[in-house]
Amino acid sequence: MSKLTNKQQQFYDTLISYIRKYFRWPTYKELADRLGFSSENSVTQYYDALVSKQFLKKDSQGNYTFTNPADVWIHENGHRQPTSIPIVGEITAGSMQEAIEADLGEVTIGDFFPNASNVFALRVKGDSMKDLGISTGDKVILSKTDLRDGDVGAVLYDGNTTLKRAxxxxxxxxxxxxxxxxxxxxxxxxxxxxxxxxGKYLGHITDEGLVKSPFR
Known part of the structure; x- marks a missing residue:
């Protein structure tokens, strides 16, 4: 691989940080806005440069992938940021049995949230929901669905947003x-x-991990 220029490195780092946060590739407009480009043509030029220097690959349909996918999921401290949880075997919930180790696939975000395409997160500011264990800095997981009587959810009212039970x-x-x-x-x-x-409240993420909503 050829070494990236400072601006090409900034473009590459922007791609990585966006995908880490949103789990999708940014649009050309989103990249142009983030990087202060006056035209989306500049985005194309940077993509071409990264392909030329073998940091990205481009298929026949025009889709890009990383030559080294680990770049996306290995952080500055050298630790890999996992995107799934391995299923390493079986355990009985009945009579005792010998442990069986096997590669049975992975648990992904889709297993936690079957309708993941309708799920998003918001970072909490304030303590009005502290009795549900939700604190400032936590990320609430919300589903793009209507609220029923008694549901906890995020609403916009009078120009302001709030997380409350409705x-x-x-x-x-x-x-x-x-x-x-x-x-x-x-x-x-x-x-x-x-x-x-x-959105409707599904759970929240603290420093200790995911807390699932106790409400159906």
Whole structure:
């Protein structure tokens, strides 16, 4: 491989950081906006340069892949960022039996969230949901679905977003915090059109890992 110029390295690093965060390739416009390019043609030129220097490969359909995929998932500290969990064998849930080791595939994000294409995350700021164990800095996992009465979810109301439990009635909506230090938010029927449901709460991620919602 030829060495990248400083600007080519910046482009390559931007690709990696975007894919690590969103688990998809950025569009040409997203790259142009992030890198301050005046034209998407510049994105094409950088892609071509990375292919020429063998950092990327391009197939016959015009799709790009990394020549060394490990670049995406190995962080600066040298530790690999796993994208799946190996299934290394079987264990009985009945009578005792001998442990059986085998390569039985992997557990992926799709196994945690079967409708992963409709799932997204938001980082929490504030402590109004602390009694659910949700704290500032946690990432809440949300599904792009409507809320039913009693669901916890993220909503946009009066230009502001909030994570609350929604009590939905024909007489109004009450957004209830999980912290007695905060008041309920009351939305009257005439204001329903000002409410946008962003997503239903599925769980949240803390420094210790994933906490699944106790609610169905």
């Amino acid at each position: 009590h939905i009635r024909t007489t109004g909506i009450r957004l209830e915090p999980a912290n007695p230090a905060y008041d309920d938010i009351i939305i009257k029927p005439g204001e329903f059109e000002e409410v946008t449901v962003l």
